[in-house]
Amino acid sequence: MKTQVAIIGGGPAGLLLSQLLDLEGIESVVLERRSKDYVLGRIRAGVLEAGTVRVLTEAGVGDRLAREGLPHDGFEISWFDERLRLDLTGLTGKPVTVYGQTEVTRDLYAAREARGGAVIDEAEVKRIEGIDTDAPTVVYEKDGKEHRLDCRFVAGCDGFHGPARKAIPESHRRDFTRDYPFGWLGLLSRTPPAAHELIYATHEQGLALCSMRSEEVSRYYVQVPMTEKVEDWPAERFWEELKSRLPSDVAAGLQTEGEVLEMSIAPLRSFVTEPMRHGSLFLAGDAAHIVPPTGAKGLNLAVSDVHYLHRALTRFFNEGTSEGIDSYSGTALARVWKTERFSWWMTSMLHVFPEIDDFGRRMQKAEFDRLTGSETARRDLAENYVGLPF
Ligand code: FAD
Numbered sequence: 001m002k003t004q005v006a007i008i009g010g011g012p013a014g015l016l017l018s019q020l021l022d023l024e025g026i027e028s029v030v031l032e033r034r035s036k037d038y039v040l041g042r043i044r045a046g047v048l049e050a051g052t053v054r055v056l057t058e059a060g061v062g063d064r065l066a067r068e069g070l071p072h073d074g075f076e077i078s079w080f081d082e083r084l085r086l087d088l089t090g091l092t093g094k095p096v097t098v099y100g101q102t103e104v105t106r107d108l109y110a111a112r113e114a115r116g117g118a119v120i121d122e123a124e125v126k127r128i129e130g131i132d133t134d135a136p137t138v139v140y141e142k143d144g145k146e147h148r149l150d151c152r153f154v155a156g157c158d159g160f161h162g163p164a165r166k167a168i169p170e171s172h173r174r175d176f177t178r179d180y181p182f183g184w185l186g187l188l189s190r191t192p193p194a195a196h197e198l199i200y201a202t203h204e205q206g207l208a209l210c211s212m213r214s215e216e217v218s219r220y221y222v223q224v225p226m227t228e229k230v231e232d233w234p235a236e237r238f239w240e241e242l243k244s245r246l247p248s249d250v251a252a253g254l255q256t257e258g259e260v261l262e263m264s265i266a267p268l269r270s271f272v273t274e275p276m277r278h279g280s281l282f283l284a285g286d287a288a289h290i291v292p293p294t295g296a297k298g299l300n301l302a303v304s305d306v307h308y309l310h311r312a313l314t315r316f317f318n319e320g321t322s323e324g325i326d327s328y329s330g331t332a333l334a335r336v337w338k339t340e341r342f343s344w345w346m347t348s349m350l351h352v353f354p355e356i357d358d359f360g361r362r363m364q365k366a367e368f369d370r371l372t373g374s375e376t377a378r379r380d381l382a383e384n385y386v387g388l389p390f
């Protein structure tokens with residue numbers, strides 16, 4: 001089989017790239033190791049930046065998002081007994097939109113199917129050959145058989161654990177990592193949200209986050225040590241822990257009587273690999289970088305990478321210039337590092353770090369006080385939260 005762009009990974013990055021390339025008349029094949037149902041069942045991100053909404057709309061998958069997405073003009077931070085509302089729209093002119101990653105992926109799958117796009121699921125990429133040449137080959141396994149996909153370029157949209165990044169020789173790549181000594185335990189429930197807007201709540205026991213997917217479905221998180229196991233957290237224990245970390249009026253109104261739809265623990269990590277291109281291979285999304293979830297940037301960063309990459313590939317195939325593909329890594333990384341900084345900063349301010357000293361604690365409080373006391377500081381946070389321009 002032969003195509004112009006072989007895309008490894010059918011998560012949001014890979015599906016969006018194939019859709020945007022298709023709209024420019026460029027052929028691609030998406031290879032996804034999991035089944036479509038498995039990919040659609042993964043509960044992940046929930047907050048979309050205005051730029052992400054724009055790109056999804058340009059990609060032709062904005063209709064349901066416009067109907068069902070919930071625009072949010074602000075969110076709250078509670079610090080022990082103090083409360084602060086960030087007026088995102090007032091400070092930046094832009095809201096964010098609450099719309100689950102599951103829904104984004106569902107819309108992208110539907111759009112690819114409607115246009116006859118090639119998305120091969122249960123196809124696991126084993127290796128990539130010839131990335132230093134103009135004619136690489138992606139070797140994958142499907143139904144127990146090995147298959148070869150020849151192409152001009154490979155897009156590694158295969159997440160943090162995928163094979164694409166590892167195909168770049170270590171001598172040509174540099175990885176930057178920070179692991180945090182805790183994770184987020186998440187619970188999705190069929191209950192009305194605790195509040196109209198998101199609340200990030202810091203408390204002695206750690207961070208809690210109240211989010212949502214719709215007027216009927218809530219998403220909550222609590223910071224836990226990575227030694228915790230989901231099996232040790234029956235829903236009652238989760239609700240008690242959540243309530244203890246929330247402002248008392250929010251805790252009092254919390255509805256806990258609905259069906260629990262999902263619970264899982266995610267580690268917190270900052271990671272960047274440089275560069276995001278080697279020869280005929282490009283990386284986009286979690287394949288190239290991970291942010292801790294505080295600030296809701298993971299999915300949004302995947303979308304801005306894909307925006308830059310589709311533009312670069314379009315210029316190559318349709319205008320005959322390699323300027324875009326040559327500058328892709330630098331352009332994408334400039335935005336990635338600024339977003340890494342923001343996610344690291346919000347994580348550092350709002351979590352309880354097991355080994356922190358008194359000075360560190362005072363610094364966290366001073367960060368919060370700086371926000372309450374200065375519109376300039378709030379605007380800086382808001383600009384990052386609604387998304388840096390791209
Ligand atoms: P992915 O969504 O990881 O997609 C990569 C795809 O590649 C997967 O479908 C995988 O099956 C496929 N793949 C991997 N290896 C191969 C192979 N060998 N062959 C073929 N296919 C392969 N972000 C937030 O903003 N908020 C959150 O609350 C949040 N929660 C998260 C919880 C978890 C458990 C994880 C892992 C991530 C979470 N994120 C969250 C981050 C966000 O979901 C990601 O940033 C986003 O999914 C990135 O999209 P992607 O397409 O780059 O990668």
Ligand code: DHB
Binds near residue numbers: 044045209212294
């Ligand atoms: C959600 C996840 C986040 O990481 C975040 O910062 C806000 C909301 C969510 O899953 O809804």
